[in-house]
Amino acid sequence: MILENKLGITDAVELARAEEKISKTKALKLFISGVLDTFNAGSFQALAEIHRYLFGDIYTFAGKIRTVNIAKGNFRFAPLMYLETALKNIEAMPQSTFNEIIEKYVEMNIAHPFREGNGRSTRIWLDLILKKELNQIVDWSCVDKDDYLLAMERSPIKDIEIKVLLKQALTDKVNDLALYMKGIDASYHYEGYTVYKTENLGD
Numbered sequence: 155m156i157l158e159n160k161l162g163i164t165d166a167v168e169l170a171r172a173e174e175k176i177s178k179t180k181a182l183k184l185f186i187s188g189v190l191d192t193f194n195a196g197s198f199q200a201l202a203e204i205h206r207y208l209f210g211d212i213y214t215f216a217g218k219i220r221t222v223n224i225a226k227g228n229f230r231f232a233p234l235m236y237l238e239t240a241l242k243n244i245e246a247m248p249q250s251t252f253n254e255i256i257e258k259y260v261e262m263n264i265a266h267p268f269r270e271g272n273g274r275s276t277r278i279w280l281d282l283i284l285k286k287e288l289n290q291i292v293d294w295s296c297v298d299k300d301d302y303l304l305a306m307e308r309s310p311i312k313d314i315e316i317k318v319l320l321k322q323a324l325t326d327k328v329n330d331l332a333l334y335m336k337g338i339d340a341s342y343h344y345e346g347y348t349v350y351k352t353e354n355l356g357d
Contacts, residue, residue, distance in 0.1 A: 155349070157270055159212050177208040177274060181338045184208070185331060190278070195286040196249045196258065198241045198267070204282075205268055205275040208338075213270065220269040222349045229307070231266035240265045252324075255283050256317050260309045274338040281337060285328045294336035296323040 156166055163169040184190050184207050193200035206217025215221075219241070223233050232240045244265060247258045259280045266272045281291040297319060305315040327333055 157213065160214065161212060173209070173212055173271075176211055177271065178335065178338060180208045180211070181274075181278065182331075182335065184278075185334050190282060193282060195279075195282045196245065198245050200282065201262065201267070201275060201279045204278050205271055208275060208278075209271045215269050216271075217268075219267050222269065224266060224269070224349055227307075229310070232264060237265060237267065241267060249283050249287055252284075252288060252321060253317060255280070255287060256320060257313060258283070260306075260313050260316065263306060264310050277337040278334075281334065284324070288324075289328060290324045290326055291328050291330075291333060292320050292337065293323045293325040293327070293333050294339070295333065299339075 156164055156169060159169060161169070161172055163172060184204070189207070190204070193203055202217045209216040219237060221234070224231050240261075244258060244261045247261065248254045249258055259276065262276055262279070263272070268275065277292075277294070284290050284292065301319055302316075305319050309316045325333065
């Protein structure tokens, strides 16, 4: 299914390429402008602003909570009827230690609040929290993409893998543009969402 977009693109490959190019350009501006550092790290509003900034030129739903239930493979992300409550609970989670921050990151991934672009937006959100609380960020060039994806898949059940993987990649180069840009590499985030309906939600 091709998502409706402002670019009028109807080919999946073409849309993916345009999305990556535009979102990376916007991410670069977000970093260089200093706007990113003005966001309230750890809040859902910060994540929504990041998403809106990256994808606002592509999708009308940029920065808005999704209106459909989505799944990836056999895993279903937070259902609509619980999504807003889940986001409030996640925002209230502590974030003073590395473990707390990653646990919050894992929960936000389970929520998957947007129809598209969750991975890239949430990695920037993660680094923003790490920078504020620990004066560190993830050096994504040190994170194996396959290991990362597998660890994130398993994180709802067991988060030790993603904690170990990201902890060994921490760096104090918090203002390094190249490291920041590596975090929004689309190859760290595969698509393939399935929209599903339930009798309870009636969508």
